[in-house]
Each structure stands twice: as C-alpha cells, then as structure tokens.
Amino acid sequence: MNQSFKLRTVNVTRYILPLREGGSLPALADADDGFKYVLKFRGAGQREKALISEFLGGEIARLLGLNVPELVFANLDPAFGRSEGDEEIQDLLKGSQGLNLALHFLSGAINYDPIAKPVDPLLASKIVWLDMFITNVDRTFRNTNMLMWNRELWLIDHGAAFLFQHAWTNWKRNATGPFPIIQNHVLLPQASLLEGVNEEFKQKLNNEIFGNLVAELPDEWLLAGRDSDDIQELRQVYADFLSLRLSYSDQFTKEAQDARETLI
Template identity: 50%
Template sequence: MSGVLRQVTALRYVTPLREGGSLPGVVEADDLGTYVVKFRGAGQGPKALVAEVISGELARRLGLPVPELAVVHLDPIVARAEPDEEVQELIKASAGANLGMDFLPGSLGYDPVAHPVDPVLASKVIAFDAFVENVDRSWRNPNLLMWHNALWLIDHGATLYFHHNWPRAEAVVHRPYKWDDHVLKPYATALATEGPALAARLTPELIAEVLALVPDEWLDDDGDRDAYLNHLTRRAEQPEAWLP
C-alpha cells in the first residue's frame, strides 16, 4: 500500500455542507475528482485532520469501508467567487494542505431501521470505534452513509481525543469505551469473536504505517508521530480494557 496519501490541488469550491459543525465543503480538484474537504482553518484545527487520517486509514487497513482520503492543497484564491463571507474566511484561513474525502454522489444518511447491518461488519465497526474512542457513531450522529446499498464510514475527526490533552494522555491510554448508544449495537452479535480478532491485527507496524501518512505540517511539538505511536501501541496491547 502506498506510503503517502493522494495529493491533489483544489480548483473550485462547489458548496458548503452545513450538516457538519466544521463547515466542510465540496471541492473539485485537478485530478477530475470531487472531494468533501475538511479545512485546517476550521475550529477543530489540524488535530481533526490528523484524526481523520489515522482513524480513516487504520479502518481501511482493517477491511472497513472508508471513502478514499487525499491531501487537498488549497490556494485561497479559490474563495474569490464564494458569496458567503463565513466560507470565504474559512478558505482564506486554510491555505496549504487540507483533508479531502472522496465524494459519494447520491449517498444517503444511515437509517438503523431501514438498513440492517451484517453482524460481522457491525461488530468490526464497534471494535474499531472502541480502539480509536469514536464518540460520533450514535443514533443521533451515526457518521455512516449508504452508497450503492453498502455501508460507508465517514467523519473520524472526533476520534483520538486523547491528543487534545497530551499531558493527560498517559492516564487514559486504557480508557474503556462507552458504547451504550452506538448506532450499530443492536446488530453487533459477533463482537465476542470479531473484537479480539480485530484487536490482534493492531500491530505496531500497522499503526506506524498509518502514522506515516499524516502530513508533517498538521503535527505539533507535543503530538509527534512517536507520541501517537506510543499511545496507540500501548492501547492495542490491552484490548480487554477497551473492547466492549
């Protein structure tokens, strides 16, 4: 698997997606692709982009369906035709590398009643969410899409929330996962087998491979790659602490 994310340049800002608190936008790029872009200048800052890459690419390597990610390079001139002043300011504050996710045209938000999920897949998703401490997979905010009758995982910016307080990260490395309101809980009947199987694949080599994909400019002095590798590797070593 490639050691870098796809690199593209934004050509046109199409429309904002106001469902997201960080005001992501649909952007056309120079590879003829269309991406949902999360901007580094949004309120969550670059840490949300770091979480998107680490969790999204880790999920992909664990066999979970995640739209392709890319680094979208943005020149603020893209904002010149945008009438919304809030969007203009966001784009101007986001010059450089941003996070893009392949746009899935015609996709629908996940409805747990209308879309039953295979027990194995549901169990794998919950085990993965437990490892990365995903707080955004509830019935209120599933962050799941249905596209071509298949389930897709999106929006991982709220995972890895230990990195918002590095001095305390050591104390929470084995924190249990709260999954009472996880949207896929009713379907996760294979968790007893799929959870440990997924945890066994969380090797230091796999985690390091994913960390290598994060652009240097999104990392800060406290949260360098070694700090993430140490925390995530130690968490992976004790799945009994975090698996539901």
C-alpha cells in the same frame, strides 16, 4: 507486513457548496484530477487535530476491511476563494490555505438509517470495535456518520476520534481508561460478535503498521497543535497511543460487551 499509507495529493480547483450538516462546515469541491471531494478544512473547528483524526481513523478502518471513501491530501491555494460572497466561508478558506484533507465524494449516497436498514452482527461488531479502539465519540443515532452507497455501508467522518489530542498530557489515561460513550453507539445493539472480531483485529494491527501510519502525517498538521516542537516526539505519542490502546483491546471489548448487555 510493509503497509503503506501514502495518500495522493490533489489541488482544489472549485468550491461548489458547503455541506452545512457537518459541524466543521466541510464542502463539496472539484479537484484537478477531475473528481469531486468532500473537503475537510484545517481552519475549521478542531483544526488540524480533526484532520489527523480523520486520517488515522479512516486509514485504520480501511486496513481492517471496512468501506471508507478514498482519502487524499488537498492543497488550497492562497488565492482560492477570494471571490466567495459568504464572509464565514471566505474566512474559513483563508484560514485553510495549504494542505487539507478530502474524501472522495460518493455520488448518490444517502445517510444510513438504522431503522430502515439493520446491519448484520459481524459488520456491526467490527465498526463498534473500531470506534472503541480510536475512541470515536460519534456514530450515534443522532449522527451516524455512515452512508449507504451501492447497497454497501461506508464509514465517514472520524474527526471526533482520538480524544487524547485535546488533553495531550493524559494520553496514557485515554489509551487505557474506560470509554463509556460507547453505550450511545448506533450499532451496539447488533454487535454480538465482538469477541471474535477482537481476536481477528488484534492480528491485523501491530507496531510496524502504527509507525508507518503516523509517518505519513504532515509535519505542519502535527506542529500546528503546539503540543511540542519536536516532530518525532509528536509522531511517537500517536504511535504509542495506538500500541497501548491495542494492548488493552480485551478490556475495551469487554467494556463494549457489558454496555451492550444493558441495552438488550
């Protein structure tokens, strides 16, 4: 399977407004292709590692058939934002010059309300499995990171996934160890079809896909974390994490099932 993960690249032309409900202070912005985007800044919060998580998590979700807004690489010119009056935002823009990441803006979308709109068991199981696989600590009742758009559920914001990035030497432990945070997942109570989803998704993912995926990560993002100055080593760790994590999918699926049993 020759899966390509090449993103389009756009140039940011106008900063419209900050989206302050996001912890990393994303922004609504115009780009030179005529579309609006939710811009994620390399100078914010967890910096480039959050963008790496956003890219990997979003593209894996898309591959698995889940709705994710189009991701694009977004260039921020050094001159951009000099007239910005807010000092915090101006500092963020200065620290984010170069290549950032953006999601296509879903105009008219609303935050997902789990009480008003329950999700069917199959979709809930797919999303829970994804978040177990990528070790995503978000998607809770407090912060669902999902939108309703055109009567469909869309996934956003995977910047808090791939916890191993923040303790680089323990990546194998993160790939094979428990993930107790799953008990807080907003969709876990409805996720009654995890076993079947696990069998389906194990067939959709493989080492070739992981290799193609990490090959598209920008060098500058990988090197910014200073975990190594060997770019191929850095890519290999991400690919190996994904491969090892997938090999443990039976175990983490059972962990999610057991966590669900305590809730129902």
